[in-house]
Amino acid sequence: MTDIFVNLPTADLDRCQAFYTALGAKINPLFTDENAACIDWGGGAYFMMLTREFFATFTDKPVADPAATAQVMVALTRASREDVDAVMDIGLSSGGVEPRAPQDLGFMYSRDLEDPDGNVLSFFFMGPAAVEQGPAAYSDQARS
CATH class of the missing domain: 3.10.180.10 (2,3-Dihydroxybiphenyl 1,2-Dioxygenase, domain 1)
Structure with missing residues (x-):
């Protein structure tokens, strides 16, 4: 099986953790810090919610604003x-x-x-x- 990690930018890690845990996901503390939160949906599906600044370190492209695009x-x-x-x-x-x-x-x-x-x-x-x-x-x- 292949696990799926979806990397998404966030402006507020605390807010996104509260939002996704309310939806039933869990936070994996092993991969959560001041730059990222690992949102565990179960079954091998994860969101890596990354601060916009940290997200930008993984690409040379501009980071899209998900509120606008x-x-x-x-x-x-x-x-x-x-x-x-x-x-x-x-x-x-x-x-x-x-x-x-x-x-x-x-x-x-x-x-x-x-x-x-x-x-x-x-x-x-x-x-x-x-x-x-x-x-x-x-x-x-x-x-x-």
Whole structure:
């Protein structure tokens, strides 16, 4: 298995740690200091929330301001539509913003959440038939 580390800039490490732990992630203290916070989602998925200054040491390119530009959107699955709505309620009450209306494609339900820095997370649920056989299988099942 390959672990996934997504590096994202933040203007406020304490604020981002509070936000992501409210969503259910854990902080890995072994990789958290004054420059970075390791947000552990479980299952080998991590966000490395880096101060903008520290983030800049890993690239020669300008660091985008996630409040003004989108460079990446991270999608995280949930077990049901209700779980999507529940995590969104927590995120919104913890300082997040929902930048667009929920998307219901029948086979998939998703909602976007901007963290306090503007990084975009998409929480989504996909029906079991679509997961196993693709979106067309959901359409076929819905018609019968």
